[in-house]
Amino acid sequence: MGKPLSIDLRVRALAAVDAGLSRRAAAERFGVSASSVIRWDQARRERGDPGPKSQGGDRTSHRIEKHADFIFALLEERGDITLEEIRTALSARGFHTAISTIWRFFDRHAVTRKKRPAMRANRTVRTS
Incomplete structure (x- = not known):
């Protein structure tokens, strides 16, 4: 998985947008894609911060955890x-x-689901 671009780059590109440059022109000036600057600007308007969202981690185990009592x-x-x-x-x-x-x-x-034998294994002679 790739690493997010730096906060410094995001802030400088958005400062150029605030100074009157279009988002596409700011993207070209800083060597990033236009969609990146558009998403950064949208994140800044929605969350108040152009920083990256968190990456990785478990996002689906909560669905089976709802059924834990039943299991x-x-x-x-x-x-x-x-x-x-x-x-x-x-x-x-x-x-x-x-x-x-x-x-x-x-x-x-x-929780282990391994089925264990009824008797202890013999270490000197193999039992069948």
């Missing part, structure tokens, strides 16, 4: 439920998601 209830009800069965149950409630989303939900909440 944990499924785990209590059936301890051996699979991720696919959880996905099917969520789909029946109208929330369609991928198995990887459910896996990341469990990872965030430190």
Whole structure:
């Protein structure tokens, strides 16, 4: 992902716009695209600051977090439920998601779904 252009460049380009230069002419003077200067000017009018918005981060996990109580209830009800069965149950409630989303939900909440053997593994002789 690219890095945002500096605040100094944004301020100088917008100062040129304030001094009477068109946004396209200011973009050409400072060697940036016209759409960038237009967006900076729009951000300054809307937010009061031409600075960049935050980049990266998680923007979608809040959707599955709304169903956390239901998912944990499924785990209590059936301890051996699979991720696919959880996905099917969520789909029946109208929330369609991928198995990887459910896996990341469990990872965030430190829930392990690994099935462990009933007896401890023998270290000297292989048991079948």
